[in-house]
Every structure is written in structure tokens, then in C-alpha cells.
Amino acid sequence: MKILHIVTLHTPDHAFGGPTRVALNLSKVQRAAGDDARIMALGDGFEGPLPREIEGVPARLFPARHLLPAFEVSGITSGALLLTALRMMRGADIVHVHLMRDLVTLPAALLALASRTPLVVQTHGMVDPTENRVARLTDLLGVRRVLRRADALLHLTETERLDVNAVAAPVPPARTVRLVNGVRPQEIKPAREPGRPPTVLFLARIQERKRPEDFVAAMPAVLARHPDARFVLAGPDTGALPATLELARALGVTASLDHVGPLGHEEVLAAGRSADVYVLPSIEEPLGVSVLEAMSVGTPVVVTRTCGLGPDVARAGAGRVIDSRVGEDGKNALKVATAILELLEPETNTRTGQAAWNLVNDDFTIEAVTATLRRTYEDVARRSGDRVKRSFPRGT
Structure with a gap:
């Protein structure tokens, strides 16, 4: 054909x-x-x-x-x-x-x-x-x-x-x-080695609708519990990067934030394997490929209820599904931080990562x-x- x-x-x-x-x-x-x-x-x-x-x-x-x-x-x-x-x-x-x-x-x-x-x-x-x-x-x-x-x-x-x-x-x-x-099936990544600093990943176009500022605003609460955590901000800038980086400076978390820019397809999968939690607090996301790619390697995700994958993630126990609304930046940041902290707990991370991998292989x-x-x-x-x-x- x-x-x-x-x-x-x-x-x-x-x-x-x-x-x-x-x-x-x-x-x-x-x-x-x-x-x-x-x-x-x-x-x-x-x-x-x-x-x-x-x-x-x-x-x-x-x-x-x-x-x-x-x-x-x-x-x-x-x-x-x-x-x-x-x-x-x-x-x-x-x-x-x-x-x-x-x-x-x-x-x-x-x-x-x-x-x-x-x-x-x-x-x-x-x-x-x-x-x-x-x-x-x-x-x-x-x-x-x-x-x-x-x-x-x-x-x-x-x-x-x-x-x-x-x-x-x-x-x-x-x-x-x-x-x-x-997405293509991938091998599930090994569990995080004890003592290795946790990594939290945002990988999407850096635009207002994807809410990268909520990702950065969640950093202080996570760093209070995991002071050595790394936060990776990946993806092409489509308008929201300057404000996002300025917020990081205002919150004093720049030293813990790695802005790596756009990634090729294999680099996207590698970033997912290196991360312990993937976060996309987008206000509206029909069915994000980047979310599927993160789950395909066994990384649990934090998504919003307006994400098309939200019901699937909740049903499978593949991460956390949160409410997120425009104009509630402080509340959104707290919800993102709480979800990240829950998924960084070793047993929870292993269980939800396996569920994420199973979900992709079963349905996506x-x-x-x-x-x-x-x-x-x-x-x-x-x-x-x-x-x-x-x-x-x-x-x-």
C-alpha cells in the first residue's frame, strides 16, 4: 500500500x-x-x-x-x-x-x-x-x-x-x-541504585500550556526532602523558557536545574531511563507521546486530569494524576511536589515504574x-x- x-x-x-x-x-x-x-x-x-x-x-x-x-x-x-x-x-x-x-x-x-x-x-x-x-x-x-x-x-x-x-x-x-x-516497546530500566541522587524529568515543548513553571515551582519542596536531586528541563523552547528560568533564579534552585534543550529520539529514551520520575503538568494534553516514551522504559509519570492518558495512568497505577488549573500556580506546584515525593519512595517507584512499563506494552x-x-x-x-x-x- x-x-x-x-x-x-x-x-x-x-x-x-x-x-x-x-x-x-x-x-x-x-x-x-x-x-x-x-x-x-x-x-x-x-x-x-x-x-x-x-x-x-x-x-x-x-x-x-x-x-x-x-x-x-x-x-x-x-x-x-x-x-x-x-x-x-x-x-x-x-x-x-x-x-x-x-x-x-x-x-x-x-x-x-x-x-x-x-x-x-x-x-x-x-x-x-x-x-x-x-x-x-x-x-x-x-x-x-x-x-x-x-x-x-x-x-x-x-x-x-x-x-x-x-x-x-x-x-x-x-x-x-x-x-x-x-511507541516502540523498550527494555525496562533497572531500579535506581541506593545512594544515587534522584532525577526528575520534564520533557516536552517548553510552552505555557505545558506548565514548565509548575515543574520548577515544585523544586523547593522536593529539594527540602532530597537536597541532592537533579531536575532536567528538556525540549525546544516555544516561548516559555525565559520565564521558567527566571522563576528558577527567583526561587534559588538554578543549581539543581539542568536545562538541556531539545533532544533527538534516542536521547529522549535515554533521558527517560536516567529519570526516576517524569512530570508533565500540562493544562491540556490529548495523548502525549513523551509521556508514553517515559513509561515505555519503566519511568512513572505525573500528569494532570486533563491529559488524555490520565485515566489510563490512574487505572494502571503507573504514576500520579493530579488536578491542575490555570491561575493556581502555588497550589499546582504543591500538587506536583507531593506527587513527585510519593513516586520517589523506593518501593512506590519500583511498583509504579513496572506498572507504567506494563501499561505501554499492553495498550500502547x-x-x-x-x-x-x-x-x-x-x-x-x-x-x-x-x-x-x-x-x-x-x-x-
Whole structure:
């Protein structure tokens, strides 16, 4: 099967995060199974020529044109990408668009509809009801049409399904499929050696919505119990780093904080193995891949109830699920610190780490996810059986 994944952006520091990582993970397993899966996106921040391959997956990247700088990622585009996408669609069995309200994935999805190429849309929690006038205009001009006419709509959680339906109603239930994020199984890490200072990890885009300041604000209470603890702040800065580091200075905890910046995929797994607790106090997180990657090596997690993985973590005993609300910084910090301290207790750490590893291997392996996705593709292909494809055009 010939599968074209279209995402908005790929950068050297993986600043765009989730959708691109999901597309890469899916593509790697699909190619290993014999499918011809490829990725198309804008490329930005590279020195020299844009790569033709990402982690072994063939990629068509195009220089990002910042057409509407005020809208950041949503305002970048490339006419060459869209023209090439239309050409490649003619040789694809499935176009899988990782949709957001932007000038890449939305027009690409509309082109797939116009070319009558089977279209699978995955929204990653990025399309929900909003009062933003520009977003509502975008919905009117194209998003609703894509959601209503796509051959399949993939949602991470029931909340996301309801949100998408609220934007695009009516969406036929038969075309909606729950597809969780998945990661590759990993060996479970050994228990922490007695006497080794504990390490607490925040690994995500450093933006206000992820609440890195709650992570830093929790440090004094943890350090009061574990004065030698290390706190690792990892991930690309998307706006919140200066305020986060300034808070660390104001609290006098800079010496215990290691800011390591963005990490590659193998470095992400290594950071998870080195950590004793992973923390993501995000106010809203549909189904964080970074959370799954931490649990995949046996690291217990602290997440919020608004995280899509919260119910799974609570059910499995794979960490702690806390309430976290905007405007309650002091209360949030106390909740984060309490959860960290509980998970640093040796017996609790071992038990919850094993539960985290079991949870990923039972419910969130990339193989299980791609098996579900393959059945969806085949169902879409059957319903579109009169559209026979050949191969991707030469040179793509």
C-alpha cells in the first residue's frame, strides 16, 4: 500500500512535536511491514539542504514560507509543497493528513478531496470548538468540509471525538475510529541504585500550556526532602523558557536545574531511563507521546486530569494524576511536589515504574496502533475500490 503522510512542519530540534513524531512512528512500522509510506512537510531551521529522509523514512520537505508571521506555525506554507502533494496523491492509495488549522495540512486535505484520493484525517486534539474568529472562519472555509467528507476520522479520546463533531457536525459515527498514540516497546530500566541522587524529568515543548513553571515551582519542596536531586528541563523552547528560568533564579534552585534543550529520539529514551520520575503538568494534553516514551522504559509519570492518558495512568497505577488549573500556580506546584515525593519512595517507584512499563506494552505499542490503522486503511480502500493507484511519481 502506498501511503502519503502530510504534516505541517519538521525542524532539527523537533519543535513541532507530536504530529510529526506520530507520523514518523507510524511510517517506520508501515515501511517495515512492506508498505511504501512517505512523509511530506515544510522544513525550517536547517543549515544547508533539507533532508530527503527522516529516521529512515523518505521525506519531501519544502522551505517554509512565513506568509502570516503573526500566526506562527499556522501561517507558514509552500506553493511547491501543495503542487507536489497533488502530483503524489495521484500515485497514493491513502493520503493520511495530520490536520490542524493551517496553510499546509488544510489545503492538502482539500486537494485530496478534489482529486478523489482516499483521505484519512487525524486531528491530534488540535481541532476543537473555539471563539477565535480567525479559527471559526477557517472552519467555515475548509475545516468542516474536510471533516465531513474524509473517508475516516481518527481521534485519540472520546473528548476529541465530541470536539470534532461539535466543529463539523454531523460526522457519521461509522467514519470515526479511535487511534491512540503508540511507541516502540523498550527494555525496562533497572531500579535506581541506593545512594544515587534522584532525577526528575520534564520533557516536552517548553510552552505555557505545558506548565514548565509548575515543574520548577515544585523544586523547593522536593529539594527540602532530597537536597541532592537533579531536575532536567528538556525540549525546544516555544516561548516559555525565559520565564521558567527566571522563576528558577527567583526561587534559588538554578543549581539543581539542568536545562538541556531539545533532544533527538534516542536521547529522549535515554533521558527517560536516567529519570526516576517524569512530570508533565500540562493544562491540556490529548495523548502525549513523551509521556508514553517515559513509561515505555519503566519511568512513572505525573500528569494532570486533563491529559488524555490520565485515566489510563490512574487505572494502571503507573504514576500520579493530579488536578491542575490555570491561575493556581502555588497550589499546582504543591500538587506536583507531593506527587513527585510519593513516586520517589523506593518501593512506590519500583511498583509504579513496572506498572507504567506494563501499561505501554499492553495498550500502547506502535505495532498495535498500526494494526488498527491498517484495518482502517483497508476499509477505506474497499469503499473506494474503483480508484486504482499505480505508484508514486518518479523523483518523489
